[in-house]
Amino acid sequence: MLEKVFLGTYPHQLDQKSRAIMPSKFREGLGKAFVITMSLDKCLLVYTLEEWAAVSEKVRRLPTADKQGRAFLRYFFGGAATIEPDQQGRFLIPQALREYAGITRELVSVGVSHRIEVWAKEEWEGLGAQFPDDEIQAKMAELGI
Secondary structure (H helix, E strand, C coil): CCCCCECCEEEEECCCCCEEECCHHHHHHHCCCEEEEECCCCCEEEEEHHHHHHHHHHHHCCCCCCHHHHHHHHHHHHCCEEECCCCCCEEECCHHHHHHHCCCCEEEEEEEECEEEEEEHHHHHHHHHHCCHHHHHHHHHHHCC
8 A cells, every 4th residue: 555645835724713723635635534633843743543543652652660761652642633624624623732732824735755744834934944954965965856
């Protein structure tokens, strides 16, 4: 089976009921439900149910005897929610996740290979300044692309 790959950047807004709309380019690949959780980068991560199961299996291997492992498990799973969008692709981002990511009205959904990142527009726009061109070029050279 061919792995789902999410590509592209799509700006949009929350509607009057604080719902986001999943860009149509992503809907088919996500299926009828998906998982959304906090990233380490002040954005939200969206996973297909299959990808979530694979990522969860890796995270569950963290040692619960380790304080940092327990903290990460709480962070990763405690902030997660299973979402079932409506027929138009609209879905409610839980308030705690909106607050974490700083999403108030405008947001950007970004396809990042096996997952989707959801950013507050201001955070996304500020992110570009964090990666100087020479660092990106060096990483591309390292990867041979």
